[in-house]
Amino acid sequence: MQLSTRTKILHITIAFTMIFLLIIGIYMSETETFSLYPLHKSIGVIVFLFTAFRVLTRIREGWPKVIGNASKIQLAMAKIVHWGLITLTVLYPVSGMMMSGGGGHGITVFGLELLASNHDDISGKTIALNETISSIGHNLHETLVPVLILLIVIHVAGALKHHFFDKDKTITRMFSFK
Numbered sequence: 001m002q003l004s005t006r007t008k009i010l011h012i013t014i015a016f017t018m019i020f021l022l023i024i025g026i027y028m029s030e031t032e033t034f035s036l037y038p039l040h041k042s043i044g045v046i047v048f049l050f051t052a053f054r055v056l057t058r059i060r061e062g063w064p065k066v067i068g069n070a071s072k073i074q075l076a077m078a079k080i081v082h083w084g085l086i087t088l089t090v091l092y093p094v095s096g097m098m099m100s101g102g103g104g105h106g107i108t109v110f111g112l113e114l115l116a117s118n119h120d121d122i123s124g125k126t127i128a129l130n131e132t133i134s135s136i137g138h139n140l141h142e143t144l145v146p147v148l149i150l151l152i153v154i155h156v157a158g159a160l161k162h163h164f165f166d167k168d169k170t171i172t173r174m175f176s177f178k
């Protein structure tokens with residue numbers, strides 16, 4: 001089974017953007033580098049459009065059929081990891097927007113204001129639009145970090161196993177555009 005060009009372009013774009021935002025997100029919140037927040041949020045909102053389109057693509061085209069003979073356990077693992085990853089690629093931007101939008105910090109994409117911040121000029125404080133939405137978003141964004149990292153590690157390890165041990169075309173099929 002060949003993969004559609006759309007599947008391959010969406011995979012490569014979303015995969016590298018998610019890894020980039022994961023690294024930048026951990027770095028900026030650990031070191032409190034607030035100057036990176038607008039970049040993180042802007043790319044995150046844009047990647048959401050790609051992830052939504054990818055979900056529609058999976059509904060229309062189905063999932064890639066596994067190459068070679070895989071055991072039932074391997075098939076189940078691949079299914080769980082693919083479902084987990086695609087879910088997190090949607091949950092991450094959504095929870096980010098809930099956290100920032102609900103928290104009153106606003107949502108801006110490279111200077112284009114999608115949701116204004118709710119800043120009180122007199123007290124100098126940012127007032128949340130909806131505390132509950134904001135804290136659900138924050139909790140999801142924070143607690144899912146180890147889950148996302150674990151899924152990516154298992155996923156990449158599985159892909160490398162296909163390439164170097166099984167010596168099949170799983171990786172080349174996904175990354176070649178000939």
Ligand code: HEM
Pocket residue numbers: 007010011014015016018019054058063064065066067078082083085086089152155156159170171172174
């Ligand atoms: C950079 C290292 C990565 C490699 C080498 C890689 C490799 C692959 C390969 C070979 C497939 C096809 C599997 C098959 O044919 O059964 C695949 C599918 C998939 N990958 Fe990755 N991947 C990487 C990163 C990621 C990341 C970071 C994510 C998400 C956060 C991701 C999400 C997915 C999903 C959801 C699928 C299912 C098919 C689709 O919707 O595109 N991958 N990956």
Ligand code: HEM
Pocket residue numbers: 018021022023024025026027029030037040041042043044045047048092093094095096097099100107141142145
């Ligand atoms: C699309 C994929 C995204 C990924 C993979 C991602 C990932 C992350 C990660 C890993 C962190 C660090 C969490 C921690 O260690 O506490 C973080 C922080 C943050 N993200 Fe995202 N993010 C994404 C999208 C977004 C979006 C769309 C927004 C808002 C519009 C956003 C807003 C934030 C904010 C404000 C923080 C800092 C939270 C804090 O200071 O506690 N993110 N992100």
